[in-house]
Amino acid sequence: MAILIRKKPGIKSSEITPKSVYLDRRKFMKHSLATSVLLATDAMLPAWAKKWPDLADSKYSTKDTPSTFEEITTYNNFYEFGTGKEDPAKNAVNFDAKPWSITVEGECSKPGTFDLEDFIQPYALQDYIYRLRCVEGWSMVIPWVGFSLADMLKTFEPNSKAKYVEFTTLYDKSRMPGQKRRVLNWPYVEGLRIDEAMNELPIMAVGLYGDMLPNQNGAPIRLVVPWKYGFKSIKSIVKIRFTETQPKTTWNEAAPKEYGFYSNVNPDVDHPRWSQKKERRIGEPFWKPKIDTVLFNGYGDQVAHLYQGMDLVKNF
């Protein structure tokens, strides 16, 4: 089934598909659409049918082999759509991310509420292939489409009192059925220190594998902070607030001894329930040993300076 073959990220579609073939295939696609719709979801379409087929690759993208689209979209921690790993893929099918607006408030000169399209319009999208390390001891490599968080935040001109940035997920039980049960204190809130947020690595992601972000991955817009455990990378964001005090973040409030505000990936600081020394790279055969976890998830060159002089065991 040729139509299901995905392009390798980093290769522009124009490089692998001559124009004539491309047009032919477009025609073929039209004819086989009836069947292919049954077989493939949007994001599984070939490169040339995607929304952002050939973006530039970020210089911070890893060379690690990306996890497959299926892995990334069927194994999710997104409690707003259920607590099982397979729940979000099932329960988010009918989630409608339109219309979507984002409110920016707090310690800045240009607060406001913006329609999603207008909100992301000023920024240059890129492919960012980042490692994601979950606090539960597994990891993936994910080709996001997004833009720099720092660029975005600067637009709103945070003032000198803006010491932290707080993000909030949509709270709407009718659209996010997992919120009907109070497993967490909804809405989900996450936060970063302002210098962490202004670092060059964090992105606001709006896509995956060159196409729109699937619902179960945090559509329509989410944060990605690659040197921190996955739960810091909050999904389906509706509010961004600049604050003077440290935001009360959801997992930290739920179990302060287990989930710190910083939650930097650190093999030397174990979680009470999971050793953090090693991780299982999703997609590796199950009989292979786990791989070693690296401090700051391997992004130390970019972020270690943020924590100079800080006790990372105390500030876990």
Next chain:
Amino acid sequence: MSLNPEDKTIAFVIKPILFTVCLVPFITLVIGAVNNTLGTNPVETMTHETGEWTLRFLLLTLMITPLRRLSGKSWLIKLRRMLGLYAFFYACLHFITYIWFDQYFDWMEVVRDIPKRPFITVGFTAFVLLIPLAVTSNNKMIRLLKKNWVKLHKLVYVIAVLGVLHFLWLVKADTLEPLIYASILLILLGYRAYYQRRKNI
């Protein structure tokens, strides 16, 4: 009219059927592992499936006595040993999954891990306690140990409680599933307490 099937029926029909049915979760896992259909994180699936089946078989074993008393079908007791041994079988698979696919035979790390993580500590305790029960489950041992056999096998209550505690402590936020198991166990233990009290007065 008899509530009890003949011994021959139990030995040659009922037990083989039960034996085969209890093997289904294991066979399903093996087929899944061979065909790579155990989901995105196969080790997690194996750990969870074998862990849950250990707990289920423990509770099934504990269900026999109340069922027998309430229904009058005293022959059910003849199935209890098999269910108990299946609990041990799935516990062994669960432990092997941990040693092999989770820790990859890093014994130093295993030795550090067992006392360190509370949910592993109680799970391991439960597993170790299951061993003497499995070893003394044959007729010869029952005869040899006499009254002590009954005393020894009371450990199954401790094991079941530790098993539920293990589950409760390992979930992150959603305690619904372990609480369901806890409720079932509470009913089974409650029934025994109630029965004892009635017998004593």
